Amino acid sequence: MKKSTTKTALIPKMYCNFFGHDYQVTKKVTYHVKEYTCSHCKKQLTTNSNGNLIELTPKFEEINAILERIYNTRMERSREKRLVSSIY
Known part of the structure; x- marks a missing residue:
């Protein structure tokens, strides 16, 4: 039973090794910080302070939250200030 699960988990990793990851935005933290997940192997990345993609660790999950x-x-x-200023 475990052999079939390891084989099925191995295929997406092989696909990503050969063709590359297919990252999709899974969460928009701010307008410039996002979290990404590979649609094949489910690897998760996020944007660091320099704008580079890095692996999403528990530390970065907490920072993003x-x-x-x-x-x-x-x-x-900001929305409340705009509403108040538009009234007056």
């Missing part, structure tokens, strides 16, 4: 919370709070405050 905090960054997303701060970004959403700022955007909400």
